Amino acid sequence: MHAHIAEAVKKPDLISLAPxxxxxxxxxxxxxxxxxxxxxxxxxGTVRPxxxxxxxxxxxxxxxxxxxxHRYGMKCHIVGSTTVDRSTRVQLEILGATLEQVAPSRDLRLDQExxxxxxxxILAAHPSYHWMRQYHDDIHYHxxxxxxxxxxxxxxxxxxxLVGGVGSGASTGALATYLRAAGRDVSLVGVQPFGSVTFGSEHVADPDMIIAGIGSAIAFGNVRHELYDxxxxxxxxxxxxGAVALLRTSGIFAGLSAGAAHLAARWERLRDTSRTAVFIAADTGHRYVDSAYARHRQAADIDTLKPHEITSLDALRHPWSTTSWPPAGR
Structure with a gap:
């Protein structure tokens, strides 16, 4: 029996899509x-209940x-993007957390800054508050x-x-680090949106990009670039x-980062058939219903999609590019 819902909801499901x-x-x-x-x-002892x-x-x-x-008897204050949906806002309020959302912006950099x-x-006005620094403190690897x-x-x-959205670097970076420490041979593949500074695509815009959680318009201190292959x-x-195909073929209803990781994992599996590919679906697809899944009739057949293999970041282009890291031309 779980002591708290957080202990139950955190548990992932490992689902086989192919051998x-x-x-x-x-x-x-x-x-x-x-x-x-x-x-x-x-x-x-850094913080107290x-x-x-x-x-x-x-x-x-x-x-x-x-x-x-809620689990540990702490208070919580969130400065949220406009992408925080109504369902999350209501849950935060009932859980006792406070949320303030910044003004709407189509510019990811401006939103994050x-x-x-x-x-x-907030910290200047309340010195006793503790900043979690999810983008910069490797405590989130634990x-x-x-x-x-x-x-x-x-x-x-x-x-x-191992394939997954990079975001703050904690999930993919930590999983690869711990698996390698256990003796596993792990090739780590990071997934990014165009426009993210983390791996140097800020010069290639994607106006429709709403998967901010896997990219960054400002430098993130948690990302250990040397971990990625x-x-x-x-x-x-x-x-x-990728997300529509994942739902259609497996029944897995996941977010857009999972759709991107699904494409990347399928491609990496073709590149090296000696390895088992595992990709991360970080959340469910509910908050993407109107913005993404409603377009399912226009979704491309993923068997017709393939990435541009590049050797220099100058060659990055839509709709999908990939390279070894660091690129040979860097």
């Missing part, structure tokens, strides 16, 4: 990150931190050790290709096609 292809499907992945971080802060934890979020982390604070600037203002142990135990012996940049339309 050498699996999906690690979460209801909300960052609960692992938030629970592990808050627990570590309490055990180290009743303290207020603050951070910015585009949606998933907000719910995760609110649940972690505005949120971080607002957090700084929670994923348990997931890595479960993957190591459940997956067939042999080399793995390959990177895929996937645009909005291709991510929608």
């Amino acid at each position: 050498d292809l699996a999906c690690l499907r979460f209801e909300t992945m960052k609960v692992y990150s938030a629970l592990g971080a808050v627990r570590h802060l309490l055990e180290s 009743g303290d207020t934890l603050v951070d910015s979020s585009s949606g998933i982390y907000a719910q995760a931190l609110a649940l972690a604070c 505005t949120r971080v600037r607002r957090v700084a203002e 929670g994923y050790r348990e997931v890595a142990d479960e993957l190591d135990a459940e997956l067939p012996a042999g080399p793995l290709t 390959r990177v895929h940049w996937v645009n909005f339309d291709s991510a929608v096609s």
